Structure formats: structure tokens, C-alpha cells
Amino acid sequence: MAEEPAIKAVEEIASQLGERYVLIEDLDRSAYSYDASGMQYIPSAVVRPVELEDISFIIEVANKYGVPLVPRGSGTSLVGGPLPIEGSIVVDMQMMNKILEKDEYTGLVRVEAGLRLLDLNKVLSNRFMPINPDGMGFSTVGGLIAEDAASPLSVKYGTTAAMVLGVEVVLPTGETLLVEQPGPPSKRNILNLLIGSEGTLGIFTSALLRLPLRPESRIAYKIEMIDISDAVSIQTAIKRANISIAGFEAYHNYKELIGEKGAEAVSFLEVSGTKECADVWSSKLRSIFKEMDIPFEEIDTEEADSIWERRKSIYELAKRRKSAMRVISLLVHTHLTRDAIQEIDRTGSRLKLPVVTVFNPLLGWVMAIFLYDPTDEKEVKRTEKAIFNVIDRTIALGGSIGFGIGAGITKITSDMDEGFVSIFSSVKEALDPNWIMNPGKLIER
Ligand SMILES: Cc1cc2nc3c(=O)[nH]c(=O)nc-3n(C[C@H](O)[C@H](O)[C@H](O)COP(=O)(O)OP(=O)(O)OC[C@H]3O[C@@H](n4cnc5c(N)ncnc54)[C@H](O)[C@@H]3O)c2cc1C
Numbered sequence: 001m002a003e004e005p006a007i008k009a010v011e012e013i014a015s016q017l018g019e020r021y022v023l024i025e026d027l028d029r030s031a032y033s034y035d036a037s038g039m040q041y042i043p044s045a046v047v048r049p050v051e052l053e054d055i056s057f058i059i060e061v062a063n064k065y066g067v068p069l070v071p072r073g074s075g076t077s078l079v080g081g082p083l084p085i086e087g088s089i090v091v092d093m094q095m096m097n098k099i100l101e102k103d104e105y106t107g108l109v110r111v112e113a114g115l116r117l118l119d120l121n122k123v124l125s126n127r128f129m130p131i132n133p134d135g136m137g138f139s140t141v142g143g144l145i146a147e148d149a150a151s152p153l154s155v156k157y158g159t160t161a162a163m164v165l166g167v168e169v170v171l172p173t174g175e176t177l178l179v180e181q182p183g184p185p186s187k188r189n190i191l192n193l194l195i196g197s198e199g200t201l202g203i204f205t206s207a208l209l210r211l212p213l214r215p216e217s218r219i220a221y222k223i224e225m226i227d228i229s230d231a232v233s234i235q236t237a238i239k240r241a242n243i244s245i246a247g248f249e250a251y252h253n254y255k256e257l258i259g260e261k262g263a264e265a266v267s268f269l270e271v272s273g274t275k276e277c278a279d280v281w282s283s284k285l286r287s288i289f290k291e292m293d294i295p296f297e298e299i300d301t302e303e304a305d306s307i308w309e310r311r312k313s314i315y316e317l318a319k320r321r322k323s324a325m326r327v328i329s330l331l332v333h334t335h336l337t338r339d340a341i342q343e344i345d346r347t348g349s350r351l352k353l354p355v356v357t358v359f360n361p362l363l364g365w366v367m368a369i370f371l372y373d374p375t376d377e378k379e380v381k382r383t384e385k386a387i388f389n390v391i392d393r394t395i396a397l398g399g400s401i402g403f404g405i406g407a408g409i410t411k412i413t414s415d416m417d418e419g420f421v422s423i424f425s426s427v428k429e430a431l432d433p434n435w436i437m438n439p440g441k442l443i444e445r
Contacts, residue, residue, distance in 0.1 A: 003044070013061055017058075032090045034075065039083060039409075047089055050096060067089055070082055070088045070199065072093060079405055079409060079410060080408040081147065081408045085409060092114075099123055102124060104125065109211060110206060112206045113142030113205055114142060121137065130153040132151055133311070145195055152360060153308065155363060159404065163212070164207060167206070167208075169205065173432075179194060196406070200438045200443070220303070221298055221299065222266065225265040238285075246270045246271055250358070252358075253348075269285065314358065326372060326383045326384075326386070329402060330400065332397050339397060343394075353370050357369070411443055411444055412442060
């Protein structure tokens with residue numbers, strides 16, 4: 001453990017919560033020093049609250065000693081979101097995982113924020129949470145809301161925000177707020193400010209969600225794109241044919257998925273709904289692929305169930321190559337998706353860094369994954385430069401960064417969004433005058 005104020009804060013928290021809810025051993029602290037990006041920052045300690053009152057107390061103590069807190073779900077963030085970059089105390093939310101209310105008919109569920117997606121998806125038999133960002137179901141409800149997480153199925157279902165009707169949050173002032181809109185969306189609430197705030201405005205303790213119905217029928221395709229320009233042509237053809245796509249995701253520069261066939265990208269698409277609708281859309285899709293001479297393969301329902309799980313291979317990729325990842329997510333106008341990917345490729349080759357791109361042409365969403373050796377100082381610097389190159393190019397294309405996965409340690413600067421930075425900073429300053437809540441993420445102090 002590091003500094004004196006942190007030691008005092010941890011002792012005081014342990015005396016209230018009990019020793020077993022506070023972890024200070026090196027091994028435990030090391031286990032919480034990573035997220036899925038592979039970056040490492042060791043926390044001063046880890047606290048594991050089990051109820052709302054614990055969190056209010058932890059925040060009170062953190063303010064008293066000026067010690068930063070970092071809320072953490074499952075640590076599947078790709079951008080360092082739950083990493084204690086300022087030697088902070090990590091607040092592990094996973095013990096707060098109860099189901100508080102559920103209603104199969106309306107699809108409403110109220111759950112604690114530490115509940116994992118794979119458990120949330122067992123709560124109602126005919127409903128599901130369609131946002132499974134890591135493909136493994138490990139992410140927690142709190143983490144999904146904090147990042148406003150997106151997934152390939154966001155084409156049909158939107159991002160996490162579309163399913164969130166309310167949250168209970170403990171603000172950095174220690175005040176608990178229940179922000180809910182169970183009826184039609186109200187013009188006046190602060191839900192949209194809290195969703196996507198990346199743990200910088202408070203700790204979510206529970207959420208009220210409305211889960212959509214599971215589709216009756218799903219049909220999925222795997223296609224190969226010889227040229228990434230095909231992505232833009234496919235999305236235009238899909239829009240013209242008025243096909244309702246449920247999910248779309250393409251992988252570029254990803255040998256492990258593409259193989260050695262020489263295609264520039266491999267991609268997965270899904271249509272879903274009633275059997276009649278899915279059949280009609282599916283047959284329209286096949287005509288488009290044939291007309292455009294795009295090699296395609298229909299995937300059976302069982303395989304369709306697992307196609308989006310393939311995203312976990314992004315994580316495995318870095319582990320296999322024993323490297324860390326620096327990921328940046330951007331959103332551009334759909335017709336500029338190819339230009340954004342080309343800029344990323346150029347950046348990777350100029351700075352001699354392997355880069356894999358995951359993109360969704362229907363949303364204009366592109367994730368650049370730079371792989372680097374965190375022990376090689378020069379490579380770390382080149383990676384930092386790569387991220388800023390991509391940001392510059394994205395701004396030049398009129399795009400924005402942070403969609404889905406969040407900005408994390410990269411942070412949003414006023415070059416990217418002056419209005420957001422100025423308003424969000426004022427709110428942050430007012431709610432968190434000591435900047436104890438996840439400092440160093442999302443925006444600069
Ligand atoms: C292979 C792979 C692919 C991925 N693809 C995507 C993707 O396509 N889209 C996407 O959105 N994400 C993606 N992610 C990232 C990640 O899965 C999501 O961001 C997820 O929402 C994080 O959930 P978590 O519970 O693990 O949160 P953590 O990683 O623990 O934390 C994430 C952020 O949420 C904050 N936070 C966590 N819990 C709370 C709480 N209770 N209250 C307040 N703040 C909290 C943390 O401080 C941190 O800033 C991917 C991850 C992997 C490994």
C-alpha cells in the first residue's frame with residue numbers, strides 16, 4: 001500500500017465494513033490491477049461493498065482523506081476504465097448482484113449493479129439483454145451503463161441506454177439519487193448524463209431495465225469482403241432494400257478469423273424477428289450477396305447463437321501474442337467507414353504497430369486495436385502517438401470517439417467536443433469538488 005491518507009482511509013473502511021471486505025495483500029491488489037486492455041496500475045486497496053450504506057460510507061471516507069475511488073464491475077473494459085491510475089482504492093461492485101424485481105410480461109427488471117450479464121439473461125425466460133460487449137457475458141450491469149456499452153446487435157436494439165429506465169446512484173457528495181423514468185421519457189431528468197459517465201459522476205448501485213423479447217427466428221451469415229469498400233456498398237444495398245438487420249460486425253487485418261484466403265475482411269450479419277420476416281430479409285440478403293459477387297455462407301441457429309461470442313477472440317488475440325492492447329472506438333458517417341479504416345491502417349504501418357480493426361458499417365462504428373509490448377518504452381510511445389493520430393484523423397472526418405467502449409484513459413478533449421467537455425467539467429466540478437471519483441478518465445481535470 002502506498003500513501004498515508006490511503007492507509008488511514010482503508011483502515012477506517014475496514015473497521016466499518018469488516019476486514020474481509022477490504023483487500024490489501026499484494027496478490028489481491030495485483031489481481032485488480034488489470035482490465036481487458038492488458039495495461040496495469042496497482043491499486044492502494046480494494047473494497048467490496050455489499051449494500052448501499054457501505055458505498056455511502058466509503059465515499060464519505062474517501063472525501064475525508066482525499067483518496068480517489070475507482071468503481072469496478074468485471075474489469076472487461078478495453079480502455080483502462082476501472083484502472084486506478086492515481087493509486088486509488090478500487091470499489092469492486094460484484095458482491096452487489098441481487099435481482100430485486102422482475103416482471104416477465106412487461107420485461108421490467110430491477111437488479112443490483114454488480115449483476116453479470118450472463119446471470120441477467122437467466123432472469124426472464126422470453127426476454128434478454130442484447131448487449132453482450134465482451135461476448136462472454138462477464139460485464140456487469142453497472143459497467144454496461146457506465147460505458148453505455150454497444151454491441152453488434154446495437155443495429156437493432158440500440159446501445160445500453162435504450163434499455164435503461166432508471167438508476168440508483170451514490171454521488172461523490174455521498175448523496176443517493178434515484179433517477180427513474182418508468183413511463184414515457186421525461187424531458188427533465190439527468191439519466192442521460194449519468195449513462196456513459198464512465199464511473200466519474202458516482203457509483204451505480206442498482207438499475208431498472210426493460211429487456212426486449214427474444215426473437216422467434218434468427219438467421220445469420222458469414223461473408224468475405226475482398227475489399228473493405230464492399231462494406232459501404234453492402235450497407236447502402238441493405239438500406240435501399242429496406243432490410244431490418246439485427247447485427248453486423250466485420251473484422252479487418254485479423255488473420256486468426258479471416259484465414260489466408262486473401263479477403264480484406266470477414267463479417268457476420270444477422271436478421272431476426274418472426275419467422276416470416278426473418279425469411280424475407282434473409283432471402284433479400286442472399287440476392288444482394290449474389291448480385292455483388294460476395295462469397296457468403298449461412299450459419300445454422302446454433303452457430304448463430306455463438307457468432308457474437310467470437311468477439312472474445314479479440315481479447316484472446318492479445319493474450320496469445322503476449323501483448324497489451326490500446327483500443328480506440330470511433331463513430332463516423334457510415335459512408336466514411338472505409339476512409340476511417342484506411343487512416344487506421346496507415347497509422348499502424350507508419351508507426352510499425354500491428355492493428356486489427358473491428359467495424360460495423362451500418363453504424364459507422366470502428367474500433368482500432370493496436371497491439372504493443374508494454375515493456376518496450378519506445379513502442380509504448382509509438383502506441384500513444386498512434387492513438388492521437390487516429391483521433392486527429394477522426395476529427396478531420398467529422399467523427400467522434402468513445403462510442404460503446406468509452407474513452408477511458410484516452411479522455412475526450414475540447415478538440416473533439418468543446419460543448420461536452422465544458423458542460424461535463426462544470427457538472428463534475430459541482431458534484432465532485434475533490435475529484436475523488438475515477439480521476440484521469442473520460443475528461444481532463
Ligand atoms: C473482447 C471484448 C470486446 C469488447 N467489445 C466491446 C464493445 O463492442 N462495446 C462495448 O461497449 N464494450 C466492449 N468491451 C468492453 C467492456 O466489455 C464493456 O465496456 C463493459 O461495459 C464493461 O463492463 P464491466 O462490468 O466489465 O465494467 P469495468 O470494465 O469493470 O468498468 C468499466 C467502466 O465502468 C465503470 N463502472 C463499473 N461499474 C460501475 C458502477 N457500478 N457504477 C459506476 N461506474 C461503474 C468503471 O469505473 C469503468 O470506468 C469489450 C471487451 C472485451 C473484452
